[in-house]
Amino acid sequence: MKKIKPGGNRCKNPIFHISRFPDRGDIIVPIIQVALDLLELDRAVEIAKEAVAGGADWIEIGTPLIKSEGMDSIRTMRKAFPDRTILADMKTVDTGAMEVEMAAKAGADVAIILGSADDSTILDALRSAHKYGVRVMADLISAPEPIKRAVDLEALGVDYINVHVGIDQQMVGKDPISILMEISEKVSVQLAVAGGLDAEGAAKAVKAGARIVIVGGNITRSDNVTEAAKKIRQSVDSPESVDIRDRGTVDQEIREIFKEVSTSNISDAMHRKGAMKGIHPLVRGKMVGTAVTVQCFAGDWAKTVEAIDIAKEGDVIVIYNESKDIACWGGLATLSSLNKGIAGVVIEGAVRDIDEVETLGLPIYTSNTVPNAGDPKGFGEINAEITCGSQAVKAGDYIIGDESGVVVVPKEQAYELARRAKEVNKTEKRIFDEIRRGGTLSEIMELKKWEKL
Numbered sequence: 001m002k003k004i005k006p007g008g009n010r011c012k013n014p015i016f017h018i019s020r021f022p023d024r025g026d027i028i029v030p031i032i033q034v035a036l037d038l039l040e041l042d043r044a045v046e047i048a049k050e051a052v053a054g055g056a057d058w059i060e061i062g063t064p065l066i067k068s069e070g071m072d073s074i075r076t077m078r079k080a081f082p083d084r085t086i087l088a089d090m091k092t093v094d095t096g097a098m099e100v101e102m103a104a105k106a107g108a109d110v111a112i113i114l115g116s117a118d119d120s121t122i123l124d125a126l127r128s129a130h131k132y133g134v135r136v137m138a139d140l141i142s143a144p145e146p147i148k149r150a151v152d153l154e155a156l157g158v159d160y161i162n163v164h165v166g167i168d169q170q171m172v173g174k175d176p177i178s179i180l181m182e183i184s185e186k187v188s189v190q191l192a193v194a195g196g197l198d199a200e201g202a203a204k205a206v207k208a209g210a211r212i213v214i215v216g217g218n219i220t221r222s223d224n225v226t227e228a229a230k231k232i233r234q235s236v237d238s239p240e241s242v243d244i245r246d247r248g249t250v251d252q253e254i255r256e257i258f259k260e261v262s263t264s265n266i267s268d269a270m271h272r273k274g275a276m277k278g279i280h281p282l283v284r285g286k287m288v289g290t291a292v293t294v295q296c297f298a299g300d301w302a303k304t305v306e307a308i309d310i311a312k313e314g315d316v317i318v319i320y321n322e323s324k325d326i327a328c329w330g331g332l333a334t335l336s337s338l339n340k341g342i343a344g345v346v347i348e349g350a351v352r353d354i355d356e357v358e359t360l361g362l363p364i365y366t367s368n369t370v371p372n373a374g375d376p377k378g379f380g381e382i383n384a385e386i387t388c389g390s391q392a393v394k395a396g397d398y399i400i401g402d403e404s405g406v407v408v409v410p411k412e413q414a415y416e417l418a419r420r421a422k423e424v425n426k427t428e429k430r431i432f433d434e435i436r437r438g439g440t441l442s443e444i445m446e447l448k449k450w451e452k453l
């Protein structure tokens with residue numbers, strides 16, 4: 001098989017490329033490949049420049065960018081980065097030869113195709129790659145038997161195999177490192193790895209045998225792309241020096257993420273669902289916790305107060321009380337809650353003793369305030385499913401409150417929605433930074449182009 005120098009015939013600086021990438025199958029220093037999963041080409045070029053300044057070696061035009069801007073995205077990147085290795089993440093599953101030809105003619109050095117494509121597609125893609133002097137990376141995303149498929153792909157002759165956990169798969173807790181370890185035992189082809197890698201993940205990946213570390217969101221959606229790339233560079237170059245954090249239990253991880261993101265981020269991640277209606281901050285403060293629910297009748301505050309004894313540290317008491325004119329919560333309940341380490345209270349109903357509860361500082365979100373209380377009659381239920389602020393709330397659901405209001409995240413989806421909210425948060429921080437440099441939101445997002453026809 002014809003041997004092709006990484007960077008193809010575009011290498012303007014042969015010494016650099018010979019020392020750094022001597023030949024296919026022989027990358028000495030691990031490569032950082034920045035994946036540009038964006039929709040707007042101008043932004044992608046700018047972000048790529050910042051990433052290269054921070055130490056990214058290879059530039060991948062992500063599938064969303066190719067779908068949004070077509071082959072012009074490859075041409076533009078080629079022009080902007082004449083000396084860099086450019087990869088086109090075509091995710092080809094059929095017509096391998098044609099798609100590799102398209103990528104090659106537009107200026108890519110490497111075409112990325114799906115490892116799970118039929119052998120006939122892989123082989124024809126390789127023929128086309130050899131004809132046009134480019135390389136082929138096979139991506140194992142969603143391959144049913146990735147280890148076996150990696151062995152097959154090596155035998156078929158691909159140049160690189162990417163052990164890849166996709167963005168949606170990451171959101172449900174999958175990660176590529178353990179599978180990478182197994183594959184690196186079985187094949188000698190150069191391995192790439194991708195799937196939500198940060199500095200810690202990049203260090204683990206290099207130690208597990210990856211020679212190409214692909215990083216998307218943790219570079220491209222950072223508010224300081226160059227610094228983010230530098231961090232990855234450092235961990236790829238000195239993986240032993242990176243501290244591997246213990247992330248704790250899933251519940252701890254979920255709480256940590258919810259503390260970092262806003263209720264607006266969470267609502268976006270939930271496709272505009274989850275926000276309580278008519279519930280506003282009374283005593284301000286970020287609130288994150290799991291629900292203890294209370295359903296009670298007009299002015300009957302027995303169950304609301306008993307719930308304080310049932311709740312554990314870090315819980316949020318969520319109350320539906322039938323009346324907005326008789327308080328079911330006040331200063332004494334608030335002080336009791338602080339003694340138990342409760343994270344906050346949400347009340348569809350009324351609160352009193354406002355001066356006192358403000359001084360005590362426990363976050364409280366409510367629909368109303370009044371001076372008068374009712375009586376502890378004992379009707380109602382604790383930890384039954386309730387409706388509060390027009391949202392269904394079950395015991396154990398995650399309740400998050402901040403200046404914008406309160407959102408309810410069903411416990412069954414909490415990990416995924418926390419991870420997705422974090423992605424929303426990262427994207428917004430990056431766009432915020434771009435607006436700060438002088439743009440406007442509609443310019444940056446190319447809003448007109450994306451209006452529904």
Ligand SMILES: O=C(CO)[C@H](O)[C@H](O)COP(=O)(O)O
Pocket residue numbers: 035036037062063089165166167194195196197214215216217218
């Ligand atoms: O191909 C991709 C998604 O299908 C991404 O480019 C790849 O997963 C890297 O991005 P991230 O680091 O955000 O996972």
